[in-house]
Amino acid sequence: MIGTGILKGMAVTARNFIGSYFEKDRLITVQYPEERNPLPENYRNFPFLIYDGNDAEAGLRCVACKICEKECPPQCIYITKSEDKKPDYMGKPQFYPAVFDIDISVCMSCQICVEVCPFEAIKMDKVFELSRRERFDALLTRKNELAKSNSYYHQIHPTEAAEVDAKLTEAAAKKKPAAGAGSTQPAGASPSQTGG
Secondary structure, eight states, rough: TTTTHHHHHHHHHHHHHHHHTTOOOOOOOOOOTTTTOOTTTTTTOOOEEEESSSSSTTSBBBOOHHHHHHTTTTTEEEEOOOOOOOOOTTSEEEEEEEEEETTTTTTTOHHHHHHHHSSEEEEOOOOOOOSSSOOOGGEEHHHHEEEHHHEEEEEEHHHHHHHHHHHHHHHHHHHHEEEEHHHHOOOOOGGGGGGO
């Protein structure tokens, strides 16, 4: 019979319309920004830098190797390597970024910087409200804004963060016997920098 498809479609629409009043899960309209849908764990939007411990400057995992800067397709990452060195999470003296900026107006959230980082120093955040009133310089996110703690990383990506910490702890354990046989740990390395 002609029109049965339309009648079936209208029945589905009516069932969903009436059902939305009785089942909260069926509601599709969210009153943003007062109400927000929870984001899935694998949601990614914008890169941030991870630091271990309580000090963002001393515990920053980034060693300014500039791999992410070279691999970034839109070239929105700007890094200047430091002149001096500081101990990394394993106690080995490493360079650190004196400047680490990302232009949020250019970043396309491709996650290539995360995948190429050998130090697990850069990860993707869930923050998506990045608009600014000013243009140009205000759209350049500086190192102090990008640096977030490892505990924050555990809050937004618990499964992935646990895997990363296990891998870093395993790498530190492998290095420890070799370092103990040859030389002692530098005095500047703190216990908080050895595992996350």
